[in-house]
Amino acid sequence: MTPSVVEFYKGKNILITGGTGFLGKVLIEKLLRSFPDIGTIYLLLRAKKGLTEEERLKIVFNNKVFANLREKQPDVFKKIKLVAGDVLDDNLGLSNDDALELRRNCNIVFHSAACVRFDQNLKDAVNVNIKGTQRILKLAETMEKIEAFVHLSTAYCRCKLEVLEEKLYPAVHSPAKIIDLVDWLDDKTLSYIEPKLISSEPNTYAYTKAMTEDLVAEYSSKFPIAIGRPSIVVAAWKEPLFGWVDNINGPTGLLIGSGKGVIRSMHCKPSYLADAIPVDIVVNGCILIAYTTALDRSKDVRIFNMTLSGIQKITWREIIELGKKWVNEYPFTVALWYPGGTIKSYWLTHQVAHILTHVLPAYFIDMLLLLLGKKTFMVNLQVRVSHGLSILQYYTTKQWHFKNTNFLSLQNRITKSENNIFYTDISTLDRDEYLKNYIIGTKLYVLNEDPDSLPRARKLHRMLYWIDVIAKALFYSLLLWFLHSKCGFRSMQNYLSSLVNIDQGIVEIGEL
Secondary structure (H helix, E strand, O other), X not given: OOOOHHHHHOOOOEEEEOOOOHHXXXXXXXXXXXXOOOOOEEEEEOOEOOEOHHHHHHHHHOOHXXXXXXXXXHHHHHHEEEEEOOOOOHHHHOOHHHHHHHHHHOOEEEEOOOOOOOOOOHHHHHHHHHHHHHHHXXXXXXXXXXXXXXXXXXXOOOOOOOEEOOOOOOOOOOHHHHHHHHHHOOHHHHHHHHHHHOOOOOOHHHHHHHHHHXXXXXXXXXXXXXXXXXXXXXXXXXXXXXXXXOOOXXXXXXXXXXXXXXXXXXXOOOOOXXXXXXXXXXXXXXXHXXXXXHXXXXXXXXXXXXXXXXXXXXXXXXXXXXXXXXXXXXXXXXXXXXXXXXXXXXXXXXXXXXXXXXXXXXXXXXXHHHHOOOOOOHHHHHHHHHHHHHHHHHHHOOOOEEOOHHHHXXXXXXXXXXXXXXXXXXXXXXXXXXXXXXXXXXXXXXXXXXXXXXXXXXXXXXXHHHHHHHHXXXXXXXHHHHHHXXXXXXXXXXXXXXXHHHXXXXXXXXXX
C-alpha cells in the first residue's frame, strides 16, 4: 500500500543545503511543522562574516518565519543538527564523524545552495553552482540509505528557448571541461573570454545552472534524482506567514524601489505574461517531488517545471498597476518621492526617461547635499538601481512558456486532505489579495517597519503627493515659459550650459 506523505516522511533523515536562504528557511519550517515524526534534519552551514556556524544557526531560528514554531512547538528545533561545512570546500569540509553519519543515515537530500547573483563572475558561479553541486552528488553517492535527491535549478536555464519542456537539454559545454577551464585560467583571461563562453545564456547564473543539470543527470543511474525548476520565486502566498519575504531580489526590489519613489521608469513589455511563483508553492512542490521520486525510483532524472504557465495568466502591466494600488494604500514609512513613473515598451523612450527621472535628479540632490555639507548618496544609489534594472529587464522584455505537466501531476498523487496541507494548485490564488499581502510583507519582513507606523507613513505619502503635484506644475510652467519666451532658445542654451558646468564641477569635486 502506498504511504501517505506524512507516513513516508516518518523517521526520514534529510540533508538540506542552502537552508539559510529564502527558500531554505521556508522548507525547514514546513518540514518541522508538518512532520511531527520526522527524523533528523541535517543543515549544512558554514561560518560567514565573522560568525560561527552556531551563531548563524541561532540567527536563522530567530527569524520571524519561525515565530509560530517557537511559540507552539519549541522542542521541534531539537530535530535540527548543524553540520559544519561548505560547498566550496573539498569533501564539503565535513568532519569525519559528520560525513560518516550522513553516509549511514541520510535518506533525502534537498540541494538548494547556489550563487543567485546574476552578475557574479564566471569563476565564482562555477565554483558554487557546478563544483558545489558535484561535491554534494559525490557525498550522496556514498549514502547507504538514500531514496531521493532533489536539485533546485531554475526555469530560466535555457533562455533562448521560447518553450521549455520538462526534459533535460544537453549542456552547451561539458561541465567537467568548464570546471577545468576556470581552475586553469587566470582571472584576467577568464574575464576576457567570459562573454563568448556564456553567450548561450544572458548571465553566469543561467549558464552555470544549465550545465549543472547535465552534471546532476550523470548520477541518475546511481540513485533516484529529480530536478525542480521554479520560475521567479516570490513572497509566500499562505505559509508560513502571508506575504513573507526576506530579500530584495527581483520583483521585491522593484516593489520597494518604485514604492519609495526611486524607480521612475522601467523597460518592460507590459502585455507580456510574467511567471513568478510563491515560495510556499515551491516548497510544497519540493516535498512532493522527493516523495514521488522515492516511491517511483526511476532510473532517469525527472524534471518538474514549477511555474504559472497554463494555470495563472498575469501580465507585467497588471502586476505593476496592482503594486501601485497597494503601495498607495500601504505606503512605506521612509520614501524619497511620491511613487510614480511608468513602464516603457521601447528601450529609447526608457533611456530618455531614465536620464530625466533618474540621473539628473540624482545629481541635483547630491549637489544640494554637497552644498549643505552633507554626505552624498543618490548618484551611487541610482547606479546600483540602474544595474539591477538592467538585469531584471532582460526578463521583463521577453516571454516564455513552460510546460509543467509533471509539476501539475503532483497533486494527483496525494489525497484531497493532503493537498490542503501540501498545496501546489495555484489556480485559486487571488492576485489582488496576494499583491496586497506582498506589499505588507515587504514592509514588515524586509524593511522591518512597525505596523503602528502606518498612519505616519500615510501622512508622509500625502505630503509627497502634493510636493509631486507642485513640482510638476512648476516644471510644466517653466517649460511653457521657455516655449513662449522670445529668448526661449537662448535661455535654454544658457540653462544647458549651466547644467554642464554643474556636472563638471561635481566630477571635479569627486576626483579631488
